[in-house]
Amino acid sequence: MLKETPVKDIARGRWQEILSKHGFTTQQLSGRHCPCPLCGGKDRFRFDDRNGNGTYFCSHCGAGDGFMLLGKVKNMKFADIAQQIRSLLGHLPTVKFQAGDPQRDLIRQQ
Numbered sequence: 461m462l463k464e465t466p467v468k469d470i471a472r473g474r475w476q477e478i479l480s481k482h483g484f485t486t487q488q489l490s491g492r493h494c495p496c497p498l499c500g501g502k503d504r505f506r507f508d509d510r511n512g513n514g515t516y517f518c519s520h521c522g523a524g525d526g527f528m529l530l531g532k533v534k535n536m537k538f539a540d541i542a543q544q545i546r547s548l549l550g551h552l553p554t555v556k557f558q559a560g561d562p563q564r565d566l567i568r569q570q
Contacts, residue, residue, distance in 0.1 A: 498533060501519070
C-alpha cells in the first residue's frame with residue numbers, strides 16, 4: 461500500500477497556483493510590494509515564496525508560509541486547507557518503475 465504524500469510536499473512549489481485559485485491576484489503573487497491582503501496596508505506585503513513554501517512578509521503582520529496566509533485570509537483551519545489542496549492537486553505520490561523490469565517492481569516513491 462502506498463503512503464499518502466504529506467500535504468506540505470504536495471503544495472511545495474505550487475503556491476502561486478493554489479493561492480490564485482483562492483482569489484489572490486497576480487499583483488499579490490508578483491513578489492513586489494503591494495497592499496497586504498491581511499491588514500490592508502498600502503505597500504507592506506510581499507509574496508516571496510522561499511523554497512516553494514508560499515512564504516510572505518508584511519511589515520505590519522509579519523511573516524509566514526502559504527498555509528498561514530491562506531488560513532488567515534480565508535479564516536480556514538489547517539485541516540480544511542490540506543483537504544482543499546489535496547482535492548486541487550491530488551494526494552498520491554508519483555511512482556517510478558525500473559525500466560525493463562517485467563515485474564515492474566516499485567523502486568522508489570517521491
